[in-house]
Amino acid sequence: MKIKSHEIFQCDAGWRSFSFLKLVTDDGTVGWSEYNESFGSPGLSAVIEVLMPNVVGMDPMELELINAALATKSTQSRGGVVRQAIAAIENALLDIKGKALGVPVYQLFGGKLRDRIPVYWSHCGSYRMRNAELVGTSPVRTYDDMTKVGQEVKARGFPALKTNIAIEIDGQITAYRPGFVVGRGFPERNWDAFIARSAAKTVEAFRKGCGPDVGIMLDLNFHFRTEGFRRIAEAVGPTGLTWLELDAHDPKSIALIRRDAPCPIASGETLLERRDFRPYFEAYAFDTAIVDVIWNGFYESLKIAAMAEVYEVNVAPHNFYGHLASAISAHFCAAVPNFRIMEIDIDSVTWRDDFVKNPPTIEKGDYILPTGPGWGVEVDETGLRKHPVKQRG
Template identity: 30%
Template sequence: MQDQLIIERIELFKVPPRWLFLKITTKEGIIGWGEPIVEGKADTVAACVKEMEQYLIGQSAHRIQDIWQVLYRAGFYRGGPILMSAIAGIDQALWDIKGKALNVPVYQLLGGAVRDKMKMYCWIGGDNPEVVLQQAKDKMDAGFKAVKMNATGPMEWISAQTEIKKVAENIRKLRDEFGDTLEVGLDFHGRVHKGMVRRLIDELEPYNPMFIEEPVLSENNEALKQIAAYTSIPIATGERMFSRWDFKNLLHDGHVDIIQPDLSHAGGISEVFRIAAMAEAYDVTIAPHCPLGPISLASALHIDFACPNAIIQENSIGIHYNQGFDLLDYVANPEIFKITDGYIDLFTKPGLGVEINEDALKEAQKVGHNWANPVWRLEDGSLAEW
């Protein structure tokens, strides 16, 4: 064990397709990796990380919880996507360092594994019915037994019945082709306004989706009371919530079944582990959100390995965001992410267990990215939720 682990250097790598990686090096030569990113705000998060360097350099990397408290509380203004994502990447890297120093995987430091493998799912397109079947077949060939797709494209505040009927077509195709052998989650993606949710559920309920995700935006979570009373489909939300304080009222109100904090947005391993424990007390499951890179995915899996209420894990291998630069392109040991019969096996390497190919990272940094959310507009020219 390294007694001190003094933080000496912090480096950032903005790489395609839309990621930001963080490298923390200690004086003892131990390296930790993190992934602090808000999609479309990489430079802003990078600036936040740089601002917090003053609280990190010269500190012991062992003091993960004290550093977390300083980064969150010493700045006076708290929470939100930028700050919490910056903290998340730093926190991931510190857990990586501690695990490597002690020669154990991070989940061992969280109390040990509660399972031997983790159930996985991957995203397929839902905006275009023409590609749904082929993408689902490709994912099943790759070892997945569960997928998630967007339930809708752009939606009016109150849409025509013809648009509502289209929503069920994708999942109907999958049920006709695969029956119940493929689990299908449906992501409303916050695109649907409250007045449309129940009509959409009426169309989708016969096809027994695994869950409906973000049926309304998180700022409208009070509407979940009506939605939960209307359907038996499990309700998932939480990718745009950033701390245990954001989740507190959601859990207390009791209208959600699955929470989806993101390991790169919700304060990292330290905070998501606390959120998961809170959720367990309310009999709510956790399925961490993860459309991001390998460090974020590895961090999420350590939460899954250690939390009894984790049920399924998202990953971004091969999704459309990653064209030209995929998750495994930056990984020197891609075998840890192998999908076998729908699961990833328990990690065995110390720290986060993912070995970053730094040469590939430095080459990709020369390309960089300026990724931003698409801007959708409705037929009348008004803005649509993406």
């Protein structure tokens, strides 16, 4: 069996795009992966196109050999979109291998430790604040609206939620995102008393709705520098966070924040490969290591999780994509012993289900692990072609 051809699909997902890679073998076996070009990875599809001639003609069963061959093509540019391109290829190859052997991907790596994956509702209230029309829900305009969403999370049985800072201006809340958006707080990313109070009010609004037993995470992304992260941690400390999530590309800075923070610290979603993660583990920077299985590739992610276990750290996948990506992340969660909880977007564009023939099942806050061969998710090409990428303001 040899890789014969490939095809890339770019699909409209509202305020972003979902991307899919299809690999076909000479015996007709098809493997799929999902990747994301619109989350800080411009040109990713072009890199996949450049790398694929090195894969065509190779045996998809020889994953280590293919990874080694691709590594030789990117030695001087390790990481970044190159790593993400290799990850997209690797994940599609694993789908082929699982299908060829008639087993789920997790079975290729020691089998599953669990078949129900606890998930937390990510971007809770945040998407409804920014894109309610595309999500198909009532908009979130006030902290009271966030409280109502918290009530929904509890009523639907989710064990936890994750949200982002909302600030109130002229009686209406808006997202505070200076690490991603040109506007208030950009480019200095300073903190002030108003922003710190807003962070606390955001968490308190959800806590009022979901009660004391539902976990709450607050994601600060790249929106502050070290001083700001520390001050926000102090402000939200009394709210009893499950974790405060943040991104900084300096392990000692995160370790400093973790040392003094009144809540657990999670980070790592933008790190690539074991070499990037190693200095963070050595600095004891994480309570929970966030691993993006779509960016790193399933096989490399397992190796990162194994490294984390040496430092007594549990892992949680960074997963805010489509249904195929959620399945890939769920296989990762099923296969590693040091698993914490899985991220998932419950709110998304109303047509997200069109991209697959078997959307996921979530019962009482648990993602039910697919059991079919490969990733266990059948991509719907008709649905992919139905939703080409659109340009939006």
